[in-house]
Amino acid sequence: MLKSLAVGLALGAALATSPAMAQGDVKTGETVARTWCSPCHNTNGRGASDVVPSFGYLAAERSERELRAFLTNPHGAMPNIQLSRQQIEDVISYMETLK
Numbered sequence: 001m002l003k004s005l006a007v008g009l010a011l012g013a014a015l016a017t018s019p020a021m022a023q024g025d026v027k028t029g030e031t032v033a034r035t036w037c038s039p040c041h042n043t044n045g046r047g048a049s050d051v052v053p054s055f056g057y058l059a060a061e062r063s064e065r066e067l068r069a070f071l072t073n074p075h076g077a078m079p080n081i082q083l084s085r086q087q088i089e090d091v092i093s094y095m096e097t098l099k
């Protein structure tokens with residue numbers, strides 16, 4: 001009983017202090033992805049054209065740091081899409097669910 005409590009506390013502390021975890025909202029991220037990204041990207045799986053990487057691929061092959069840095073600026077033929085910091089976190093959180 002006491003032992004499992006200690007394990008639970010340790011796990012909670014480890015999760016709370018993990019710095020690499022995106023802080024976004026998965027549901028909002030999914031909406032952003034469907035609205036802004038899906039015209040070009042496969043946003044719900046791994047299948048992709050040769051040119052545009054799928055979100056499943058990106059989740060597996062890129063670190064959250066890399067994604068964050070990349071998404072800070074517009075890319076491809078999407079000059080009008082500038083995501084807010086929060087939207088970037090949301091999209092990355094959603095991507096991580098596709099791993």
Ligand code: HEC
Binds near residue numbers: 036038062071076
């Ligand atoms: C107009 C088409 C288009 C839209 C819309 C678009 N992308 Fe992309 N995206 C591309 C193309 C083309 C590439 C590959 C070439 C490049 O890296 O610019 C790419 C590459 C990427 C990469 C890969 C960077 C890497 O490390 O290789 C990420 C991450 C990404 N897109 C995220 C997004 C997100 C998130 C959205 C929605 C907010 C989005 N894209 C919307 C066309 C688009």
